[in-house]
Amino acid sequence: GGARTGRGRRASFSRTTAGHLARLARAGVRGARPENWYAITALSDGGPAFAEDEPITISPSQVEAFTTCGLRWLLASAVGAQEGGPNEYSTMGKVVHAVAEMAGADDGVDEVHVAQRLDEIWKDLEFRSSWYSEKQREQAARMVDKFLAWHRDNPNEVVALEESFKVDLGRVVIKGRIDRAERDDQGRAVIIDIKTSSTAVPKDELARHPQLGVYQYAVMLGAFERHGLIEPGGAKLIQVGKAAFTAKAREQEQPPPAEDADPEWPKRLVEIVATGMAGDVFQARANDKCRTCPVRSCCPVHDEGGQVGD
Template structure:
């Protein structure tokens, strides 16, 4: 559209225009004042669809309904763009596109909502305080969940002030008693919100047990041998076809008599003939054979291997597979501090600390963080990162290292493995050997023992030795992790992995890459229990986790 072209300008200096260039090209960026909302208006005016859709919508009929729906979608898009510009005025149209792509569910809608008296309120116990309903459901009253007796604290430690004012002790036992008191009080708040009917639910299985709070609401009966028993509640099935199918399938398996099982099977056959979903045994997961036993990649087909994914694959190949297929969810864009530091390091080069601090100030508004002390704290952390980075630049130059480039793409073939990725920084020593430096902005770092066989650094060295940067050199001087985040020490924290040629087993990294490629191309992916399970994003699909055993 003409309006979009008019919004572009060429940077006369020829330097990269930043992460919000109109088309990703060098030297192009959006002119000052250009926003996503303005570009959308220019595009909408250029289409000329507004008046024609309005006439069709007012005309009624199926075409009118379709046009009305299209107009609603356009209005909703403009509304989202307006809110985005209000919240992130420094981000341009490209940032708005990343914002939309990162949404699992539309952030706004024009669909009419139900009246407040025809809805179900979904609240925490604290959020329900002071309100009342005729019917209240308190769900998931499980041991370890309610009460949750883990000790908690606040950022400013205000609970200690409460202890002093109220005269409560500050010992471990006193803290545990305070947590139990708070949990009990919240439970009483929850169950006392009902004026007519209260339903409390819990689950008993091999992995889960009901909370002791359930006994407060409904004390169990005591058997003749002194054991307290609580029978399972019979939950009536929903009055729909799905509920009927589920009940019949259960009767087929656990029916008390053969006659009951046969009757249920005949009813399922009738429903299957009527194409009711779930009635046909061919659609039952428990009876479904393996759909495909072929390998993920055919024999001889190359396999793309990223250095940053090698360790993840070898920790748990199933997690790698599910994550690679979208299990981690959509990308939320580049609005985070780590990406900000990487961008500044790549685009500005080896500049001094003052220049990088100023650039952090200029770009800080793109993160969309609300104003306040927390944002100021994170800004201080970002400026500390670039200060460590600037100090490393000085020490690196003094040590005889030359910056060859940053954010350089690499790609080499090792058998069927296509080792490809991007390096944060490439350096060259006085003898012409190359060293890859990977910037780390996190709070953890590998131990010295783990560093010797760090998979990512080993893969970088292997790529160098196989000509990934042949125009700059072919010998590896090692690889390193530069810690600029909370994992950094007082002095520059550069964790160096020595050259592969100096290792007792020089070919270990290449073998790891090729073995990983074979594993990624295989037909079997094993779920492995480890420390990463605690933070795994795909544990609900993992067969060794309780959450993943239910379909």
């Protein structure tokens, strides 16, 4: 009798719940219809993201994004769910890169030329107020000063600035753009990536930093052979934003792959990522970039995450 009573109570509760959900659904409340609940509907497409004969084009930044979170890469890069509009760091990045390119092309550039270039750039930017524009202008000037001080003390020869590259490996194509390529005193390539973000890469992650590793792998594959650069001599992140030191740029260096316990690690990384991108399952990984993720509302790792697609 007790078992039957328990079943009866559960059935009554289910009917009551169903009635409430039906009223909410008729009222147009989002999520009230069970057919729209997470993991209830069938997959839109159970196949891989790429057709079997479709080329897989990857960039150094995409390799880093994929290793951080496969689901975010799929939705942000492959499907097109991007951040909403330009932010402070992307704007500052464009400004600092423009001045860095000018400095790299002309060692005689001085503070007057830099100020003039900043004024030219600032005319094309839009800010929500003159106060905010002035504040950002001051911040940009500080970043530029840090970069120029680093540039003047840098002993390497600047060989290429803001240059695109492409390496064809068959089905996999590595395609990207570097801020600058330098030649060190041993004739090796040193790839430079200028950063204006607020967070530095943890020291223990630099040796296997994905983006820098792919840059060095591209050197090994002949991406910059036209400049006489065929051997990687390391890669560097030049932090000039809040991740920099108070009065100067922070240089974060990755050693050449030859100095790693596994010299083939960049090659293996590209192979693993290319295989993963071509697959049909993309893992969501909780990480320190989740807070600013543009697809957080679609991510099952987080409580607010919902269903992706229909």
